[in-house]
Amino acid sequence: NAGVTQTPKFRVLKTGQSMTLLCAQDMNHEYMYWYRQDPGMGLRLIHYSVGEGTTAKGEVPDGYNVSRLKKQNFLLGLESAAPSQTSVYFCASSFKETQYFGPGTRLLVL
Amino acid sequence: GENVEQHPSTLSVQEGDSAVIKCTYSDSASNYFPWYKQELGKRPQLIIDIRSNVGEKKDQRIAVTLNKTAKHFSLHITETQPEDSAVYFCAATPRSGKLIFGQGTELSVKP
Numbered sequence: 001n002a003g004v005t006q007t008p009k010f011r012v013l014k015t016g017q018s019m020t021l022l023c024a025q026d027m028n029h030e031y032m033y034w035y036r037q038d039p040g041m042g043l044r045l046i047h048y049s050v051g052e053g054t055t056a057k058g059e060v061p062d063g064y065n066v067s068r069l070k071k072q073n074f075l076l077g078l079e080s081a082a083p084s085q086t087s088v089y090f091c092a093s094s095f096k097e098t099q100y101f102g103p104g105t106r107l108l109v110l
Numbered sequence: 111g112e113n114v115e116q117h118p119s120t121l122s123v124q125e126g127d128s129a130v131i132k133c134t135y136s137d138s139a140s141n142y143f144p145w146y147k148q149e150l151g152k153r154p155q156l157i158i159d160i161r162s163n164v165g166e167k168k169d170q171r172i173a174v175t176l177n178k179t180a181k182h183f184s185l186h187i188t189e190t191q192p193e194d195s196a197v198y199f200c201a202a203t204p205r206s207g208k209l210i211f212g213q214g215t216e217l218s219v220k221p
Contacts, residue, residue: 040119042199042211043154058208090153097142097203101153 001026004102006091012108013081021076021105023091031094032074033058034066036087037104043090049074081109112137112204116212124220129190131215134182137204143183144209145174146199154199158185190219 007022023032030051035043045058047066055066063085065077074093078085086109092099116133123129135143144159160167160174160183167174171190176183183202187194200212 040213042116042213044211045208048208097209098144098156098159099209101146101155103153 003027004091004093004100006089006102006105008105009103010106010108012110013078014110015082017081018077018079019081019107020078021089021091021107023074023076023093023102024072025074025091025093025100025102026072027093027095027100028071029093029095029100030071031099032068033092033094033099034064034074034076035090035092036060037090038087046076046089081107083109085109112206112210114200114202114210114212116200116215118215119213120216120218122218122220123190125190125192127190129187129194129217129219131185131198131200131217132182133184133200133202133212134180135202135204135210136181137202138178138181139205140181140202142203143174143176144201145172145185146201148197148199148214150196157198187217190217192219192221195219 004025033048034046044060049055049068052071067075089105091102114135141162146154147157148154171188173186197214199214201209
């Protein structure tokens with residue numbers, strides 16, 4: 001089992017560009033999450049999904065969109081990147097409360 | 111709103127000493143409290159968790175205690191080793207069902 005994987009590992013964007021981050025899990029988990037991690041701020045929830053075809057807003061959803069077309073995949077989109085979105089993005093999945101994290105995507109917006 | 115406060119933000123101990131990290135939560139309905147360890151450049155990994163119907167849980171050198179009345183929980187690491195150096199995050203699941211994370215504690219164990 002690969003667990004939770006994320007693509008890409010690292011990306012540099014210019015302000016205004018768009019991109020999609022992919023999260024995949026092979027554990028048949030219903031719940032999936034996207035977090036961002038910034039120094040001194042811990043992990044903050046962007047969006048989450050409680051099952052295929054569903055999404056919901058987390059603590060910091062502005063500037064991001066998500067889609068969960070397949071149970072195993074959760075996509076995070078940035079339509080028009082801003083320097084404030086420079087961060088490390090972690091995806092996680094869970095069956096119940098325990099969340100398992102992916103390796104992260106480091107995003108730099110210039 | 112729902113929040114989790116974690117202290118201290120940095121902690122330095124000598125190898126072999128104990129380390130204690132404390133967290134407080136705001137929602138009394140919170141019922142699940144995991145602790146994650148994150149090594150530099152790596153993903154957060156669950157090291158121990160506790161549910162609200164239990165006061166203490168131990169796994170080898172790590173233990174977690176929960177005081178529901180005071181709404182705080184703590185991570186205890188005994189006989190610390192250099193490989194324990196990492197950032198530790200506490201979290202709580204309030205009535206909304208979503209995990210709320212503390213700000214993290216950077217633990218440094220000096221040989």
